[in-house]
Amino acid sequence: MKLEEQIQSKMSRFLDGPATFQIAALKRSGSRRYRSSSLALAAWSFALFRSVLSPVALWLLPAVFVIGVYASIAMEAPMRVWVLVFLAVFLVELAVGALFRPSVEIDRQMPERVRAGSVFHIRYRVRNRRRLPAWDLRADPFRFTPELVTELPAEFPELPGRQTLTARATVRALRRGRCLIYGPRVESGFPFGLIRWSSGCRRDRNMLTVYPAFTSLRRFDLPFGARCQSSGMVSYSKIGESTELIGVRDYRDGDDVRRIDWPGSARTGNFVVKEFEEDELRRVALITDTFIPAPAFWSLRTTPKGYPQLEAALALTAALAEYLSRGEAVVEIFAVGPAVYHFETGRSSGSFESVCDILSGIEPSREPALSRLEPEVFRDLSATGGAVVVLLGVDEPRRSFVERLHEAGVSVRVLVLSERAVPDLPPGWLALSPAAVLAGEVTEL
Known part of the structure; x- marks a missing residue:
């Protein structure tokens, strides 16, 4: 590694701050480009003092300092006795603590x-x-x-x-x-x-x-239209999944040799292969809008707790992904923000866990990225045929995005999270209250 790369690596680690005293302003983030070196230095200094001295000692230090200064000025003041007491306690603490220090x-x-x-x-x-x-x-x-x-x-x-x-x-x-x-x-x-x-x-x-915390859905009407695609279970099989054996037949050219039934072939004298009943899984895209305009200076909120609308959208996304993982569907998640997250899963618990990993790290986007998706993304969406879109509001860019999905032949269900009533919703759009989603009141869609 070059010297310059080593310096950059050390500087980046310094700006991350100490692991025992993490500050949100020092976390690496796609939306945060500047991290204060002064704040990082203060965090490291505080963490160093806190790792050596207890809270009681940190509170006593200013008092001992004041008493020491006063005793050094007024030599005849009885206050100097307290300086000796504090010094004796500190020496005993240092000696006994060092003797029985943990290892x-x-x-x-x-x-x-x-x-x-x-x-x-x-x-x-x-x-x-x-x-x-x-x-x-x-x-x-x-x-x-x-x-x-x-x-x-x-x-x-x-x-x-x-x-x-x-x-x-x-x-x-x-x-x-x-x-x-x-x-x-x-x-x-x-x-x-x-x-x-x-x-x-x-x-x-x-x-x-x-x-995100979410409430499981009891029922959800999937947006499967005429062009909704379906694929065999084998295409999305995962470890621990199996299809049902329905019989055996003679081997034909092009058959998978891994399906040869060797005991049956030995009995008959000819190669025979196993036949399985393949479940059909439908493919659906799950698109989550994360665009939240930058707040005004006097109403800045820097933690996810300050964005209940976004938290409700992510909770609803997790509930939809969990519901679809139990049904006959393969989920492709597109969480739209500063970056596009594309995730394709099979029917397994591990796939849903991966979805949760993605949702845990999503941050609000300060730019409306829905209207600037690449054409390749729309080609992937049109291949699925069905999409569930979770929006954080209704405006012209969002309406245009849904229209582009319709033009691509995608059957769409649109869920709008808004704290206020949304007038003139297009047909098939459903408005939901973020408070109701976070409270677990939404169980059927």
Whole structure:
């Protein structure tokens, strides 16, 4: 790697900020090009102090500084006794803490993806590598990300030497997102809780996907028209899927040799192949509009929580994808924003999990990208024949986009999410309330 590339890599890592103190303004984003180096420096400085000193020590530092300055000026003031007391406590804390500092091996087990609003558990298995015991241990003491909050931490009041203990933490996922979890670590504040002594594997990070919370649909009318295409199940087969065996027949030229029934061929003396009943899967495109105009300066909102309309659209998209994964359909998702996400799945649970991974990282688009889709995208859409379009409003660019789908021969169902009543909706368009979607009141469409 060239020197310039190394410098750029180090600078990018610096601008990311510390993993134990993540700030939304420092996250890499397609819509955010500038990241403040001053803010990154402040974040790293705060994280460094916080990793060494406890909150109690951080509060005491200004008081000790003021008392020390006062005692140095007024030499006869009895306040200087407190300086000696604080110094003695600090030296005892430093000596005893260094003697019983933790040195552990940590095995952290956590799920790969969770649902927004759900509670999940993290299991810790901690082994003490020293002969001396360790006291007052707490696993992962810092908040993981703004999207997660630890309701019940994993704690070890005492960890004997050369012993292994397990504990479990309870964490709640507040909202969707892709969360970078810092490497597992434990810290001890023994004996007085002023200095933090930590141990762990800081490079062993985890990526947690928090997908949108949604309510499963009981019924949904698919937009299958005259040109809606269907494909055999074999074209979309996944691991764990199988078709039903209906019999055997003589081998013909061009048959798949993997379908030869070898025991049957041995009995008859001729090659015979197995015949399966192929289920037909229909192909449908699921298109989600993510265009939200940039807010005014006095109403800036920087978190996904500030965009209930978009969150409702993504929740509805997840519900539609989950419903279609249970039915006779292959879903092709196009989440339109700064980039176009194209996903093609089969009928399997793994495909829906991949859909959730995509939805967890979608951000609002500041430009109306629907009207600027490439012609290749419309060719793919016309090949499916059916599309479900989730819009965040009704305007001329969005109407034109739906008209282009109709002109391409695509049968379309349009769902409009709007906080206000939408007048003069075209036939076949359905308006939904974002609050109703987020509250789980929409179960049939």
